[in-house]
Amino acid sequence: MNNNLKELNIFAARIRKAALRSMNSFHGGHVGGSMSMADLMAALYGAAMRVDPKNPQWPERDWLVVSKGHCGPAVYGTLALMGYFPEDELETLNKEGTRLPSHCDRNRTPGIDMTTGSLGQGVSCAVGAAWAMQYRGMPNIVYTILGDGECDEGQVWEAALFAATKKLGNLIAFVDQNQKQLDGFTREICDVGDLRQKFEDFGWHAQEVDGHDIAAILAAIEQAKQTPGQPSMIVLHTVKGKDCCFADQYYNHFIRFSEEDYQNAADWLDQKIAKLESED
Numbered sequence: 001m002n003n004n005l006k007e008l009n010i011f012a013a014r015i016r017k018a019a020l021r022s023m024n025s026f027h028g029g030h031v032g033g034s035m036s037m038a039d040l041m042a043a044l045y046g047a048a049m050r051v052d053p054k055n056p057q058w059p060e061r062d063w064l065v066v067s068k069g070h071c072g073p074a075v076y077g078t079l080a081l082m083g084y085f086p087e088d089e090l091e092t093l094n095k096e097g098t099r100l101p102s103h104c105d106r107n108r109t110p111g112i113d114m115t116t117g118s119l120g121q122g123v124s125c126a127v128g129a130a131w132a133m134q135y136r137g138m139p140n141i142v143y144t145i146l147g148d149g150e151c152d153e154g155q156v157w158e159a160a161l162f163a164a165t166k167k168l169g170n171l172i173a174f175v176d177q178n179q180k181q182l183d184g185f186t187r188e189i190c191d192v193g194d195l196r197q198k199f200e201d202f203g204w205h206a207q208e209v210d211g212h213d214i215a216a217i218l219a220a221i222e223q224a225k226q227t228p229g230q231p232s233m234i235v236l237h238t239v240k241g242k243d244c245c246f247a248d249q250y251y252n253h254f255i256r257f258s259e260e261d262y263q264n265a266a267d268w269l270d271q272k273i274a275k276l277e278s279e280d
């Protein structure tokens with residue numbers, strides 16, 4: 001996979017389809033937040049991150065800590081397409097003995113760098129990992145993805161203060177600001193306000209971009225790499241359930257869906273892929 005935008009957009013559509021395939025085997029899952037972060041996953045694994053799917057524990061790899069760990073399906077879809085494990089394994093999601101539990105688990109899945117799921121803890125672990133790598137003079141970058149609902153957790157802000165204090169220039173974080181959390185709009189449940197400004201106030205270098213514009217995400221990552229001595233936040237404006245036809249509904253955090261729903265969504269994504277492939 002290279003830095004070609006067309007290929008990256010196709011990769012994002014394939015990630016959405018692979019994530020839905022895994023959730024289809026369970027006839028439900030965290031569809032909304034998995035779909036909203038798919039373009040970011042394509043940008044990270046398709047271009048930005050230094051990784052080796054044949055050697056998931058490569059000491060010099062960049063790390064990804066998916067702090068919104070309930071969106072395991074988006075991560076598994078990406079890792080399977082990258083060759084960390086066979087794509088057919090996606091259909092074992094949440095089944096007995098699976099290597100793919102609904103929430104990310106570093107002890108089970110090749111390519112998962114941190115166990116997450118309890119909101120707020122993942123970003124704290126990412127900060128700890130970045131601090132250790134900085135201390136050891138290692139070249140790795142630690143990427144981490146939070147949800148905007150997750151930012152209601154006080155622990156997120158403790159981690160943010162600590163990262164700025166320790167000048168963690170090797171930490172690049174994203175908030176998938178899809179405006180919603182488990183059962184409604186974040187602004188109505190516990191308003192996080194202007195996240196870019198807040199992280200800036202907490203001592204971070206902070207940007208905000210369209211989270212479905214892969215070129216913009218990659219440009220922001222490049223800018224983030226130019227800020228040694230400061231952790232970076234990139235707030236992504238996204239749509240919960242993006243590009244999944246049956247997710248266009250108010251309650252789209254965890255959705256139960258039928259085989260027919262899945263087929264319709266997969267067909268729609270196939271058409272999108274075909275259209276992208278036909279473009280110059």
Ligand SMILES: Cc1ncc(C[n+]2csc(CCOP(=O)(O)OP(=O)(O)O)c2C)c(N)n1
Pocket residue numbers: 030032033034036068070071117118119120146147148149150151176178180181182240253
């Ligand atoms: C500490 C903690 N409290 C509650 C939950 C239950 N929970 C799972 S997902 C979720 C909503 C998360 O919303 P957001 O971070 O915006 O994620 P996204 O919309 O991107 O899926 C909640 C409350 C949890 N996993 N951890």
